[in-house]
Amino acid sequence: MARARVRWMPVWWGLTLGLLTLGASTALAQAPTLDGVAIDPDAELVVAMPDDTNNMDPRIGMGSIRSSYIRQVYESMIDVDPQGKPVPGLAVAWKPVGDLVWEFSLRRGVTFHDGEAFTADTVLFNLDRMFRKNLDRWGIKDVTAATAFEKTLPVVTRWEKVNDTTVRIHTSEPVSNLWDAIGREPMVPKDYTIKNGVDALNDRPVGTGPWKMTAWKRGDSMRFERNEMYWGNPPLFKKMRFQVIPEAGARLAALRAGQVGLVDAVPPLDAQVLSRESGIKVVSSVQKLYCRVYLNARPKDAFDSGGKDGLFLDPRVRLALNLAINKDGIIQKIFHGYAIGNASPVSTVSYGYAPQEPYAYDPKRARTILAEAGWKDGGDGVLKKDGEPLTLQLLFPAKHYGQAFDEMTPAVVEMLKAVGVQVVLKPVDFGSLLQTVTKGTLPYNGGYVACRTSNNLDADDFLRDWSALTMVNWAPYSPDLLEAYRATRREVDPGKRLKLLADFQHRVRDWAPVVSLYQEVKVYAMSVRVLRFQPLTELHMDFRGVAIKK
Amino acid sequence: MRRFLLRRLVHSIFVVWGVVTAVFFLVRLTGDPAVFLVDQTATREEIAHTRHLLGLDRPLSTQYLEFLAAVPRGDFGRSIRERRPALSVVLEHFWPATVELALVAAVLATVLAVPLGIVSATHKDHAADHLSRLASLFLQSMPSFWLGLLLILLFAVELQGALPAYGAGTWRHLVLPAITLAAAPLAQNARLVRASMLEVLHNDYVRTARAKGVPEGLVLYRHALRNAAIPFITLSGLSLGFMLSGAIVIETVFSWPGLGRLIVQAVPARDFPVIQAGVFVFALVFIAVNLTVDLLYAVVDPRIRLS
Numbered sequence: 001m002a003r004a005r006v007r008w009m010p011v012w013w014g015l016t017l018g019l020l021t022l023g024a025s026t027a028l029a030q031a032p033t034l035d036g037v038a039i040d041p042d043a044e045l046v047v048a049m050p051d052d053t054n055n056m057d058p059r060i061g062m063g064s065i066r067s068s069y070i071r072q073v074y075e076s077m078i079d080v081d082p083q084g085k086p087v088p089g090l091a092v093a094w095k096p097v098g099d100l101v102w103e104f105s106l107r108r109g110v111t112f113h114d115g116e117a118f119t120a121d122t123v124l125f126n127l128d129r130m131f132r133k134n135l136d137r138w139g140i141k142d143v144t145a146a147t148a149f150e151k152t153l154p155v156v157t158r159w160e161k162v163n164d165t166t167v168r169i170h171t172s173e174p175v176s177n178l179w180d181a182i183g184r185e186p187m188v189p190k191d192y193t194i195k196n197g198v199d200a201l202n203d204r205p206v207g208t209g210p211w212k213m214t215a216w217k218r219g220d221s222m223r224f225e226r227n228e229m230y231w232g233n234p235p236l237f238k239k240m241r242f243q244v245i246p247e248a249g250a251r252l253a254a255l256r257a258g259q260v261g262l263v264d265a266v267p268p269l270d271a272q273v274l275s276r277e278s279g280i281k282v283v284s285s286v287q288k289l290y291c292r293v294y295l296n297a298r299p300k301d302a303f304d305s306g307g308k309d310g311l312f313l314d315p316r317v318r319l320a321l322n323l324a325i326n327k328d329g330i331i332q333k334i335f336h337g338y339a340i341g342n343a344s345p346v347s348t349v350s351y352g353y354a355p356q357e358p359y360a361y362d363p364k365r366a367r368t369i370l371a372e373a374g375w376k377d378g379g380d381g382v383l384k385k386d387g388e389p390l391t392l393q394l395l396f397p398a399k400h401y402g403q404a405f406d407e408m409t410p411a412v413v414e415m416l417k418a419v420g421v422q423v424v425l426k427p428v429d430f431g432s433l434l435q436t437v438t439k440g441t442l443p444y445n446g447g448y449v450a451c452r453t454s455n456n457l458d459a460d461d462f463l464r465d466w467s468a469l470t471m472v473n474w475a476p477y478s479p480d481l482l483e484a485y486r487a488t489r490r491e492v493d494p495g496k497r498l499k500l501l502a503d504f505q506h507r508v509r510d511w512a513p514v515v516s517l518y519q520e521v522k523v524y525a526m527s528v529r530v531l532r533f534q535p536l537t538e539l540h541m542d543f544r545g546v547a548i549k550k
Numbered sequence: 551m552r553r554f555l556l557r558r559l560v561h562s563i564f565v566v567w568g569v570v571t572a573v574f575f576l577v578r579l580t581g582d583p584a585v586f587l588v589d590q591t592a593t594r595e596e597i598a599h600t601r602h603l604l605g606l607d608r609p610l611s612t613q614y615l616e617f618l619a620a621v622p623r624g625d626f627g628r629s630i631r632e633r634r635p636a637l638s639v640v641l642e643h644f645w646p647a648t649v650e651l652a653l654v655a656a657v658l659a660t661v662l663a664v665p666l667g668i669v670s671a672t673h674k675d676h677a678a679d680h681l682s683r684l685a686s687l688f689l690q691s692m693p694s695f696w697l698g699l700l701l702i703l704l705f706a707v708e709l710q711g712a713l714p715a716y717g718a719g720t721w722r723h724l725v726l727p728a729i730t731l732a733a734a735p736l737a738q739n740a741r742l743v744r745a746s747m748l749e750v751l752h753n754d755y756v757r758t759a760r761a762k763g764v765p766e767g768l769v770l771y772r773h774a775l776r777n778a779a780i781p782f783i784t785l786s787g788l789s790l791g792f793m794l795s796g797a798i799v800i801e802t803v804f805s806w807p808g809l810g811r812l813i814v815q816a817v818p819a820r821d822f823p824v825i826q827a828g829v830f831v832f833a834l835v836f837i838a839v840n841l842t843v844d845l846l847y848a849v850v851d852p853r854i855r856l857s
Contacts, residue, residue: 048716054631061587143633144603146589148596202633218632219643220718220807245716245805249699254715257706431818435581438597452590470591 034236034531034547043548044239045530047541048251048260052219052244057201058186059129061146062455067539068264069242070186072224073113074207077104077123078183078457082285084349084537086180086457090118090187090208096492099174104183106165110231112189113206120161125190127159127169127182140198153181174490176497180351180458210234210544220244236547255280255525261548262526262533264541268338268404271523284523285535286340288347290462291405291451293321293394293412293515296442297475303440310474311390311445318475318512320369322359324419325412329361331518334408339518345462345508346501347519349537352459354502356509359516366419375420383420391422395448397430409449412517437471447474451520453539459501460489466513475513558844562837569833573826574617578610583630583820604630617826626830627823631816636823640809640831644794647718648808651727651800652793658732659739660786666736667743668770671751682740689737698730698803716805727804731797735789742785746778753777779850787843794835 031038053069055061062070079089093105110118128134130149135142149156155171156178162168169182192206200206205213210232211224224240243260245251248267252274254260266274266282275282295318296303296310303310312318327341342348343356370383370390378384382391396409413423428436433450436442452472454461466477467485477485484504491497524535529549536542584600592600601607620626626636670682705726706715714723750756751774759769798810809828816824847854 055633060633061589063589142603144584144587144600144630146587146592148588148592148599151593151596152591199633217807218639219812220805243716243805244807246802246811247699247805250702250716250803250805253699253702253707257702257711257715259706259711259715429818431581431586431820434585438582438585438594465591468591468593470593471585472590 031550032236037531038550039236039531039547040550041236041238043237044241045237045262045543045546045548046241046243046260048245048254048263049242050244050246050248050251050265052222055202056205056213056216057143057198058188059143059145059198060202062186062539063146063453064539065264067455068541069222070205071209071538071540072211072240072543073205073209073213074186074188075209076184076186077106078179080457080536080538082534082536082542084351084457086183086351089183091183094179094183096174097168099492100171102169102171102175102178102182103162104167104169104179106167107231108165110208111229112192112208113212113227113229114189114192116189116191116206118187118189118208119164120167121164122187122190123167124159124161125193126185126187127167129188130182130185131156138194140193143198149181153178174492176489176492177456177458177460180456180460184456211240233544235543236545240543252525255527258527261530262524264524266523266525267402268334268336268523271338271525272336274525279528280525281528281530282523282525283533283535284338284521285537286349287453287520287522287537287539288349289451289453289520289522290342290347291401291408291449291517291520293447293449293517294437294472294474295321295392295447295515296444297513298440299476300444302469302476303442303444303474305444308444311392312447312475314373315511316369316373317375317390318515319359319510320366320373320419321416321421321515322512323362323366323369324421325359325415325515325517326361327359327516327518330408330411334404334411335518335521338521338523339404340521341516342519343509343516344505345465345513345516346459346505347454347462350454350459350462351457352498352501354498354505356505359512363415363419370419377420381420382422389422390420391424391445392416393424393426393443393446395433395436395442395446396425396427397433397448397450398427400430401451405449405451408517412449412515434471437474442474449517455539459505463488463501463504463508466508477513478511481507481511555841558841562841565837566830566833570621570826570830571614571618573829574614574822575610577820577822577825580817581820582606583822586819587630621830626827629816629824630821631819631824632821636821636827637830639824640812640827643807643809643812644831647806648794648810650718650724651731651797651806651808652790654724654728655731655735655793655797656786656790658728659735659789662732663736663739664743664775664782666740668747668775670740670744671747672770674748679744682744686737686740689733690741692733693799694730694734694797695799695803697733698726698800701726701730702803718806723804727797727800727806730803731793731800735786735793738789739782739786742782743778746781747774750774750777776850780847783843783846783850787839787846791836791839794839795832 032041051065053066056070058070058074075090077089077091079087081087090107090110091104092107095103097103106120132142132150155173155175157170157172159169188201189206193201210227210230212227213222214225215223222242226235226238245254251263252270255263271282274280295312297312298310300307300309331339341358343358344353346353374385375383375390382389398406413425416423433448463485466473466475467482488500488504491500526533531547531549533546584597584604587600588596624637628634629636629639632639666682670679673679702715705713713725717723756769756774759773798814800806801808801811813828
């Protein structure tokens with residue numbers, strides 16, 4: 001017996017060793033990797049956000065930080081790639097059919113998180129909500145919405161289902177950017193909304209997106225779990241938490257402590273320091289946030305004027321003020337390179353953007369142009385015309401757009417003073433500024449510094465600013481410019497339209513409705529464990545294809 | 551005592567009515583919340599439609615009467631930003647986050663201030679006094695924003711996550727914000743206790759107690775401290791009231807989901823219902839704290855009669 005045991009021992013050990021080796025190699029083979037790096041599919045990514053969202057229902061509004069939350073859960077028919085280009089989302093294709101119809105071909109087999117199918121009926125229901133039609137029929141209430149489609153797109157006459165995966169939208173005149181205006185609006189489920197009411201879209205959002213919202217502690221955090229049924233390229237980690245940390249210094253401290261994996265909205269000054277630290281990566285992307293000085297160039301019948309036209313009605317004056325600003329200096333000294341200059345009225349990452357000749361910093365030429373416009377030195381360094389000084393009462397929404405913006409504004413004031421403009425800087429809270437521009441009570445010699453962004457991809461979203469009398473429109477297009485703008489909207493042929501857009505941007509650049517300052521570059525900082533995160537040119541972050549290193 | 555409480559109750563109803571009425575009209579002078587809800591390219595018609603949906607296009611008197619009728623039911627309307635009942639939004643931030651933080655900070659500020667102040671007073675112009683006064687000066691003059699960030703850098707970053715840098719939920723989350731919030735009141739209280747103790751320690755009854763051979767601990771804590779406590783209780787009550795109204799700076803630095811940041815965000819956004827509900831809660835907090843302070847006066851000093 002003893003001999004037999006001795007004989008069998010090596011065999012036993014050999015078998016055990018073999019099994020262990022096999023097990024280990026199988027485990028190694030099964031451990032997921034990305035670019036040869038082992039990743040953790042069960043990891044949770046904590047993202048430090050400067051603020052919470054107020055709403056999850058996209059109809060209420062998608063501005064600012066809200067988009068980052070909403071677009072994790074809800075998706076639109078047209079998606080966007082990291083360069084800002086439109087790519088298929090819930091629609092696989094879109095095209096004009098003649099001049100007055102746009103057709104969207106929908107993706108098959110997409111379901112909402114609760115299993116409801118995404119079909120043409122879903123799109124029709126969403127169009128009803130967007131245009132405030134048939135709300136009684138569906139038994140849902142209206143909500144306060146940032147965009148009233150029935151007002152911004154009154155030319156949309158009806159929409160129809162061709163089949164389960166095709167929807168057509170009819171217009172009374174050609175609308176070249178309809179693909180963007182409709183296609184970028186996130187889709188909510190029809191049956192779920194009818195059954196649970198529109199408030200459920202806020203409290204318990206159900207979308208088709210890569211993430212399911214599992215918990216929302218308002219003002220504190222939102223938790224997500226990966227949508228295992230996602231139709232596209234899924235995130236390569238299981239859970240995500242958006243943690244609100246309002247103070248930038250505290251967000252960065254949490255990253256350094258390893259308590260968050262990614263930080264949104266890193267101040268430019270910190271970005272430089274962080275980029276030199278080990279264990280941290282800094283990435284950035286140009287955004288659509290476009291900051292400008294808006295000047296009162298409205299004719300007297302278009303605001304509460306007291307009988308005077310806006311002092312900046314003459315395009316030469318506005319052009320001169322553009323030349324008075326040292327934008328490169330501002331970008332380098334105040335934004336540490338995390339901003340760009342742009343002379344086009346359209347953001348550089350919008351579809352249809354055409355680069356324009358920069359407004360060169362040339363105070364001497366600015367003075368010459370102002371002199372040509374009748375503004376001569378009054379002897380005290382302030383330019384005058386018919387005895388009236390060239391005064392700008394500049395409203396400044398302090399502590400709204402961030403520290404760098406607050407530092408930039410006084411610099412702009414000094415540069416304007418240097419060419420003879422008497423600037424009176426009036427810090428106000430953002431709400432008061434909105435009240436003033438809404439009521440039309442900006443003084444005839446008034447202006448304000450503000451930034452404008454967009455949830456859309458097309459250049460039209462910027463160009464329409466001066467077409468109708470709205471909050472941001474203090475320099476309405478002249479009749480010929482308005483006609484040229486309408487022509488860009490009517491042209492549905494992409495090639496011809498791009499040319500029209502380029503020509504139009506050139507004309508608007510020379511007409512200078514605003515003093516262009518800078519376009520924001522958004523900075524993110526993250527742990528080196530976060531792989532393949534690419535910042536977008538959009539307001540939101542995209543975690544599809546992102547992984548966490550093991 | 552019962553008459554005192556009844557009178558204070560009636561008085562409180564008028565105070566609350568006055569406060570909510572003043573706030574109702576004052577916030578409406580600050581502007582129109584509809585402009586925050588629409589896109590910047592919205593036309594006047596779009597803004598008017600939003601105003602209509604919010605019910606803000608009705609006469610002010612109608613809005614006020616409806617508001618007054620609804621307040622006793624705890625109905626302050628729905629938050630314009632969050633689309634939920636405003637009082638629920640306010641109470642969610644008040645309890646437990648704000649109450650938890652305020653109470654712990656108040657306890658810290660009180661429990662540490664009393665011995666510090668006494669030691670300082672009993673060792674006047676000695677090393678312990680100098681050290682205590684220096685520490686008080688340091689804590690009082692250091693901005694809470696700066697102190698908070700330093701504590702985060704020390705405990706979360708340098709000590710590699712010894713304490714969390716942000717958030718709420720466990721006692722570990724509470725430590726840094728509570729210390730930061732307690733710092734300034736602690737210093738203030740310690741200086742006040744010192745000053746009050748110095749005043750009473752020279753009184754005849756203290757000298758008499760010592761002459762009778764009463765142990766020093768009893769002299770200090772039973773005879774002197776009780777007489778020195780009145781201004782300290784008043785100040786602590788006020789501090790607690792302010793802490794319960796939210797500590798905006800601490801909440802911002804530590805991402806603490808309290809009431810202060812909620813109200814500060816509601817004001818620029820013209821979220822009328824949340825502002826009104828918040829001020830209502832503040833008014834109740836201050837009434838409760840003041841009442842408690844008045845009752846404590848009588849407990850500490852029996853010569854004070856509540857009538």
